[in-house]
Amino acid sequence: MNAPFNLKELEQKAFRSFYQDGIWDIFFGLMMLAMYAFTFFNDNFENKALRILALVFIEIAAMFFLIYAKKLITTPRLGQVVFGEKRRKNLLNIFLTNLASVIVLAAWFAYKTAHPSALDNDTLISISLGVWITFITSVMAYFLDFNRLYIYALIYGATFTAVLLLGLPILFLAAALLILIPGGVIFFRFLSTTKPIREE
Amino acid sequence: MTADNVIPPEIDKLIHEPARLLMMAHLYVVEKADFTYLMRQTGLTWGNLSSHMSKLEEAGYIEVIKSFQDKRPNTMLALTKNGRTAFNEYRQQMLGMLNSIPD
Numbered sequence: 001m002n003a004p005f006n007l008k009e010l011e012q013k014a015f016r017s018f019y020q021d022g023i024w025d026i027f028f029g030l031m032m033l034a035m036y037a038f039t040f041f042n043d044n045f046e047n048k049a050l051r052i053l054a055l056v057f058i059e060i061a062a063m064f065f066l067i068y069a070k071k072l073i074t075t076p077r078l079g080q081v082v083f084g085e086k087r088r089k090n091l092l093n094i095f096l097t098n099l100a101s102v103i104v105l106a107a108w109f110a111y112k113t114a115h116p117s118a119l120d121n122d123t124l125i126s127i128s129l130g131v132w133i134t135f136i137t138s139v140m141a142y143f144l145d146f147n148r149l150y151i152y153a154l155i156y157g158a159t160f161t162a163v164l165l166l167g168l169p170i171l172f173l174a175a176a177l178l179i180l181i182p183g184g185v186i187f188f189r190f191l192s193t194t195k196p197i198r199e200e
Numbered sequence: 201m202t203a204d205n206v207i208p209p210e211i212d213k214l215i216h217e218p219a220r221l222l223m224m225a226h227l228y229v230v231e232k233a234d235f236t237y238l239m240r241q242t243g244l245t246w247g248n249l250s251s252h253m254s255k256l257e258e259a260g261y262i263e264v265i266k267s268f269q270d271k272r273p274n275t276m277l278a279l280t281k282n283g284r285t286a287f288n289e290y291r292q293q294m295l296g297m298l299n300s301i302p303d
Contacts, residue, residue, distance in 0.1 A: 011229035014241055079237025080276065081230050197236045197246075 012145065015083060019146055021190045023069045025183025028152050030062035032159070032176040039169030076196035090143040097143070101136045123165065130161030152179055211297075214259050215290045219244055220252045224261065224279065224287045232265060232278035253277065261286055 034055050041051035134157030141149035159175040162168070215224055222242045227233060238249055256262045261283030265276045279287065 007225065007229050010225055014226065014229065017240070076236070078240050079234050080274070081233040081237045082276075083230050085231075197239055 011084070014081070015087065015145055016147075018074065018078060019148070020186070020194075021069075021074045021078070022183045022186030022188075023066060023074060024144075024146060025148060025152075025179060025186060026069075027062050027066045028149070028156075029176050029180030029183050030058060030065065032156065032172060032179060034058035034062065036169060036172035036176055039163075039172060043169065073191070077190075077194045079197075087145075090145070094140050094143045097136060097139045101132070104132075126161045126164035129164065130157040130159075133157045133160050155179060211293055212286055212290045214255065214261070215287060217252070219248060220256060223249070223252055223256065224283065224290075227262065227277060227279045228284065228287050232276040234274070234276050238277065256283070 037054035037058050038051045041054045042048065045051070134153045137153035137156050138150055141147070141153055155175050155178055159171050163171050215221055219242070222244070223238060226238060226241050235246070235249060238244070239246060242249070244252075253262065253264075257264060260280055262277050263280050265278060267274050267276070
């Protein structure tokens with residue numbers, strides 16, 4: 001009986017129920033896999049264009065998966081809903097956060113190019129990048145109201161730091177699997193327990 | 201003494217019915233939603249939902265928005281302005297009543 005009166009909790013529960021399909025988990029896993037593909041092609045092939053193609057191909061595949069899996073798998077099972085304006089504003093905030101992140105990284109890159117000897121501490125740079133990635137992904141988690149993304153934020157940040165410090169790009173693959181496997185389990189469990197609803 | 205006699209007259213009995221209350225609450229927190237969404241969130245059957253929806257639509261509390269998406273018919277439900285006001289009033293009255301119950 002309490003549910004209809006605690007409207008904030010009701011809305012949050014409904015919003016978060018759309019993450020029970022595991023599709024966003026697979027998306028973030030694929031984005032990490034794209035990083036591994038980039039480094040793999042970079043290290044093993046002379047043609048450097050291949051690394052860009054691999055990265056872009058997997059990222060585009062991830063986007064298509066996200067969009068079409070939501071449309072063809074989740075919507076017939078969970079329905080269609082337009083949440084309130086606050087949720088839509090959060091999407092804008094995510095875009096602005098990512099834009100700010102790109103600007104900061106571009107500024108850092110430009111500064112480093114102009115002053116090659118400045119900020120020359122590899123350890124500091126690796127840790128800073130990891131912290132920055134964790135921070136940006138956590139902000140996305142907040143605006144998406146997607147709790148598992150906080151864990152992926154830590155995985156992302158730690159992986160980037162470890163790869164830069166240890167020079168082991170295979171860690172990108174390990175991180176991708178660490179996200180993709182549970183994501184896959186959630187996805188297949190969703191498919192088996194939540195059947196599409198047919199109009200009567 | 202029937203249940204209707206127990207409920208104060210100012211309480212909206214149309215909204216007070218548990219299934220309709222759930223429907224109104226779920227529609228209140230979103231802009232619009234379809235049948236499948238409401239079924240999943242409320243746990244009501246299609247027939248149940250349909251019958252309660254008709255009553256709420258008759259009362260002017262919800263509107264049915266029909267459109268086409270990818271050439272397929274799409275039906276969304278949304279609370280009307282009257283529906284939102286009525287639900288808000290109902291909620292305030294119920295909260296007031298519950299808060300006035302002594303410990």
